[in-house]
Amino acid sequence: MRFNFAPQDILRMVRQRWYWFAIPFAILAMLGLFAISQMPALYKSRALLLVEGQQIPDDIIRSTVQAEAEERMLRVRAQVMARDNIIRVGERYGVFGNERMTRTEKNRIMQDQARIEIDRRQTGRRGQNASVMAEISFMDANPALAQRVANELMTQFQATIVEIRTEQASGTTDFLREEEQKVRRNLAQITDDIAQIKAQNPNALPDNRGLYQSTYQRLLIERDRIESQISDTQTQIGVLQLQKPVFESAGSPEEQDLRAKKRLLAQLRRQYQETYPDVIALKEEVLDLERDLDPSAFREDAREEIALLGRQLEDEDEGSADYDRIAARRSELQEQVRTLSATNGPVTASEASYQGQMMTLTSRIEGLTQARADIDRQVEDLESRIGKLPEVETRLFTLEQERERLSRDLAGIQAKRQEAMRSESIEQQQKGERVLVLEQPILPDEPSSPDKPKLALAVFAFAGALAGALVLIPEVLFAKVQSKSHLEDMMPGTPVIEVPRFQTADERTPKRIAMASLTAATVVLGVALSWTAYQTLT
Structure with missing residues (x-):
């Protein structure tokens, strides 16, 4: 059977079964408070750090550490709370005592007792980086030990901040280097x-382009001039060949000049001696013309002159300047006579003039032809050099552009490295970030764990819930008619009259004794519960 419980039913249950609630509640609460009192007290020592941003303005020196402060603090916490480091700290300060533990157990104990909490705090100034608050704490049954370990963790935390920033700055400097x-x-x-x-390619450098082009143009102009001279000379040869009969039939101007000089020489000989300078000079001119125009006359006059020079040598002192001059002239005439004797025979003056002019023009043609060949070779060489210029210039231009780019990159990297070195110096001097110790780890005088008031409230709530369940369980599991409302639920529509039950004195006495006993037990348990709560919470 199931009944709906009205408010008067609940009041009836409380009135009839209040001891069902009070006695279990007191017993359970005392057991819970006793368990709380047996829990070991842990003392917590904490340090509070404030990490502020760079103190030197960025427009003066920009730090190369660009990671967010909170991100760096998380990395610092990870390094400080690393298993090897935290176990080493615990062993140094005797956190584990003399107990033999595995590294896993030691790490679990230290991770449970040590705490590093990071909190980001935005400052009120716009444009500034948010500050980071770090709370470092350690709990232990020994308050002095808790303080020492917390102080060690705080020191490591501060040192790791500087180490990480310096490492990042040094890493940037090394990378740039x-x-x-x-x-x-x-x-x-x-x-x-x-x-x-x-x-x-020494002859195909772009720097020589202007020189090559100017030289090339000059050579072309020179070649055109030489070709023009060759053409003019060939024309002169043709004209001379047409005039050959005239030379063969008439005397030449040279012959007329020769006759005039012979007449003048005869006049000078009548006036002066053979050693007179004008006579000597004119004789040499006559002999030169005779050698070309009248070889037979030249032979006769040359032999006479050689004999005369021989007599003059006899009169001069050997080794003097005149002696040397006369001897040289005599040898020259002898050589000319010998050379002239080896020729095929005498020619007329006109023929000699014709042959001389023809030889001159022919020699000029040969010289001009050789000069044109030389210019052609030079032009060909210049064309070869100029032809190589584009390829060499392209390669050099590409390399020069790359060198300029690398030079700019080098200058930029050097400037950045100098800035990184200044930033590294800032970090080494601990001026990049400022770490303020707001609270030093102190020796705790009150335990921070367990939180007995909160645990006591939880114990009371649990005991009350369990005691209340003991009151309701019989009504729910073993339901029976207890009131008029129950009958009305069972027999709807049937009028029900509630008649009070009267008890005799014999019936009331045992019940009163039982109630007095339960009341006394409840009072005793209540006093015991109060004393237990006082002892536990104070």
Whole structure:
């Protein structure tokens, strides 16, 4: 059977079974408070740190540590709370006592007792980085030990902050230094390649383009001039060939000049001696013309002159200047006579003039032809050099562009490395971030765990719930008619009249004794519960 419990039913149950609630509640509460009193007291020592941003303005020196402060603090916490480090701290300060434990057990104990909490706090100033609050704590049954371990963790936390920032700054500096060396190697390689190309192509360098082009134009102009001279000379040869009969039938101007000089020589001989300078000079001119125009007359006059020079040598002192001059002239005439004697025979003056002019023009043609051939070779060489210029210029231009780019990169990396070195110096001087110790770890005088008031409230709530369940369980599991409302539920529509039950004195006495006993037991348990609560919570 199931009944609906009205408020008067609940009041009836409380009135009839109040001891069912009070006695179990007191017993359970005392057991819970006793368990709380037996829990070991743990003392908590904590340190409070405030990590502020860089103190030097970024427009003066920009830090190379760009990671968020909270991210770095999480990394610091991970390093400080690492298994090996936290176990080493516990062993140093005797947290584990003399008990033999595995590293896993030691790590679990230290992780349970040590706490590092990171909290991000935004400052009220706009444009500034948020500050980071770090709370470092350690709990232990020994308050002095808790303080020492908390102080050690705080010291390691501060040192790790500086170490990480310095490491990051040093890492940036090392990276930039390696990049600088790499760029320097590439720049040196590019410079060597440029030097090698210039060494392999000394005659095809772009710097010589202007010189080559001007020289090329000059050679072309010179070749055109030489070709024009060759053409003019060939024309002169043709004209001379047409005039050959005239030379064969008439005397030449040279012959007329020869006759005039002979007449003048005769006049001078009548006036002066053979050693007179004008006579000597004119004789030499006459002999030169005779050698070309009248070889037979030249032979006769030359022999006479040689004999005369021989007599003059006899009169001069050997070793004097005149002696040497006369001897040289005599030898020259002898050689000319000997050479002239080896020719095929005498020619007329006109023929000699014709042959001389023809030989001159022919010699000029040969010289001009040789000069044109030389110019052709020079033009061909210049064309070959100019032809190589585009390829060499393209390679050099590409390498020069790359060298300029590497030079700019090198200058930029050097500037960044200098800035990174200044940033590293800031970190080494601990001026990048400021770590303020707001609270030092102190010796705790009150335990922080367990939280007895909260645990006592939980014990009371649990005992009350369990005692209340003991009151309701019989009504729910073993339901019976207890009131008028129950009958009305069982017999709907049937009028029900509730008649009170009267008890005799004999019936009331045992019940009163039982109630008095239960009341006394409840009072005793209540006093015991109060004393237990007082002892536990104070």
